[in-house]
Amino acid sequence: MSRRGALVFAILTTLSATPVAAQQTHILVITGLAGDPAxxxxxxxxxxxxxxxxxxxxxxxxxxxxxLAEKTELDPERIDDRSTRxxxxxxxxxIARRTQPNDQVIVVLIGHGSYSDGESRFNLPxxxxxxxxxxxxxxxxRSQQVAFVNTATASGGFIEAxxxxxxxxxxxxxxxxxxxxxxxxxxxxxxxxxxEEQSDQNKDGRVSVLEAFxxxxxxxxxxxxxxxxxQTEHALLDDNGDGDGTREPDPLTTxxxxxxxxxxTTGEGAWIAGLPDDPAARALYVExxxxxxxxxxxxxxxxxxxxxxxxxxxxxxxxxxxxxSREIRVLEAATPEPPC
Numbered sequence: 001m002s003r004r005g006a007l008v009f010a011i012l013t014t015l016s017a018t019p020v021a022a023q024q025t026h027i028l029v030i031t032g033l034a035g036d037p038a039x040x041x042x043x044x045x046x047x048x049x050x051x052x053x054x055x056x057x058x059x060x061x062x063x064x065x066x067x068l069a070e071k072t073e074l075d076p077e078r079i080d081d082r083s084t085r086x087x088x089x090x091x092x093x094x095i096a097r098r099t100q101p102n103d104q105v106i107v108v109l110i111g112h113g114s115y116s117d118g119e120s121r122f123n124l125p126x127x128x129x130x131x132x133x134x135x136x137x138x139x140x141x142r143s144q145q146v147a148f149v150n151t152a153t154a155s156g157g158f159i160e161a162x163x164x165x166x167x168x169x170x171x172x173x174x175x176x177x178x179x180x181x182x183x184x185x186x187x188x189x190x191x192x193x194x195x196e197e198q199s200d201q202n203k204d205g206r207v208s209v210l211e212a213f214x215x216x217x218x219x220x221x222x223x224x225x226x227x228x229x230x231q232t233e234h235a236l237l238d239d240n241g242d243g244d245g246t247r248e249p250d251p252l253t254t255x256x257x258x259x260x261x262x263x264x265t266t267g268e269g270a271w272i273a274g275l276p277d278d279p280a281a282r283a284l285y286v287e288x289x290x291x292x293x294x295x296x297x298x299x300x301x302x303x304x305x306x307x308x309x310x311x312x313x314x315x316x317x318x319x320x321x322x323x324x325s326r327e328i329r330v331l332e333a334a335t336p337e338p339p340c
Contacts, residue, residue, distance in 0.1 A: 023145070023296075024064060025104045025264045026095050027054055030083050031069045032111030032152070033123040042186075043110045044074055046151075050108065050189040051078065057192070058206070058264040066091050070125050084126045089137065096140035104262055106147045106209070110185050113152035115176025120157030122150065131161035138162065145299075147209045147262050151185030154178060159238050159245040166299070168209055168239040168259045174247070180232040183223055187216035192264065195219070202325055204285055210249060210259035213237050217247065251318050261296045281331055288324040291317060 029047045034040035047067060054060040068083035068091055069075075081087040095105060112123045121128040129137075138146060147168040150158045156175035163169055172184035191199035191212035199207050199215035207215075217235050224231040236245030239258040249256030295317050298310070 023102050023104045023265060024100070025054075025058075025060060025106060025266070026064045026066075026099055027051070027060070027106045027108070027264070028066045028091055028095060029068070029108045029110065030088060030091075030122075030124075031067075032083055032109065033125050034070055035112065039112075040070065040074065044069065046110050046186050046189050047108075048075075048078065049193050053189070053192040053196075054264050057196070059266055060264055061266070066095070083124055085124060085129055088124070088129060092137040093140070099141070099144050101143040102145065104145045104147070104265070105141055106262070106264070107149065108185075108189075109150045109152055109155075111152050113150070113154040113176075115154040115157060115179075120154055120161070120176045122152055122155075131158040134158070135161050138164075138167070142166065145258070145262060147259070149188065149209075151182060151188060153180065153182055153233075155182075156236060156245075159236055160243040163238050163241055163243040165241050166258070167241070168237065168262060169245070170209070170213055170235065170237050170259075171245065172233055172235050174234040174236050174245070178233055182233045184216050184220050184233055184235050187219040187223075188212050190219070191215040202288065202328070204289060206263045206265070208260045209262040210237070210251075210256050213249070213259065252315065252322075257295070257314060257318060258299055261292055261299065281328065284324060284328045284331060288321060288328065291321050291324060295321070 027050070029050060031040075031043040031047055034043060047069075051065055051067060054065060055062055066081075067079050068081050068087050069079045070083055072079045072082055081091065099105060109122050114121045114123060114128070119130045119132065121130050122134075134148070138148070142165075145166050145168075147170070148158070148162055149170040151172045154173060154176045155171040156173045156178065158171050159169050170188075172182040187195070192207050195215055196207055199211050201211050201214070213235065220233060220235065221231060234247060236247060237249050237255050237259060238245040239249075239255045246254045248254075249259065251257040251260055295314070298313055298317065
């Protein structure tokens with residue numbers, strides 16, 4: 001075995017014995033008031049697409065997934081409870097009880113939203129919950145990494161209300177004034193399923209929240225362009241806690257540093273199977289994932305260390321990540337396609 005091959009083998013053996021990420025992912029999907037059977041069917045389809053990807057592709061345990069819907073009879077085997085105000089509050093409380101520090105919690109709202117009295121709302125059967133209400137429900141999850149994705153209309157106001165440390169907030173619209181039906185949610189969940197080959201930009205066998213966001217933004221723009229319609233939804237992402245979402249995240253300068261490290265994971269290193277067979281390429285992928293782990297570890301210290309030092313270390317790691325990605329692209333560009 002060559003020296004390079006021995007190094008790759010040693011790295012892979014170590015990583016197989018020690019999980020790449022200790023975090024478990026917990027997913028809560030809430031579909032709201034449909035108002036029409038066609039919407040109810042669409043919301044259910046988007047939800048099951050995400051859940052199937054999480055449990056089948058990423059092998060997430062079923063007990064780590066909670067699905068709330070307007071009507072449980074739509075799919076009693078999958079839907080855990082109704083998406084009433086009380087049902088949502090109980091689901092958040094249950095997740096807070098069973099998660100460990102540094103676990104990842106992904107909350108996805110699929111449905112209709114509204115904006116009134118200066119507040120963005122997500123429409124539920126019965127009393128709606130406002131962005132401020134969800135901020136209150138997230139309080140017990142301060143030691144977890146949270147991605148809160150609101151794919152509904154008029155969702156932009158959730159950015160400012162929910163923005164905070166260890167949180168990634170994604171909205172389908174840039175303000176509460178974008179009222180038209182959104183398609184962002186369908187493409188966001190597609191990124192983890194049929195769209196994975198395209199959305200997995202760094203080809204590490206898993207899709208980050210940042211990659212899913214960027215995939216959905218691109219697909220939404222294409223959908224409106226192909227239909228010849230003026231785009232009426234503009235998604236935003238915020239993960240640096242400044243309450244100011246961006247449409248074009250850049251982990252080095254704006255948002256995206258945390259979102260790029262959030263995945264659907266069991267914490268068991270199942271990503272190994274998705275790495276390329278070529279030893280040189282495989283080694284580079286492993287090295288990049290190790291840098292990614294260092295980013296995650298550094299993020300866990302934020303708030304307990306000097307901010308200037310934190311930013312300097314984060315920039316160093318993100319630059320290393322970018323350089324490693326460039327190495328991979330150069331290697332893959334020089335590698336001939338296998339014969340058919």
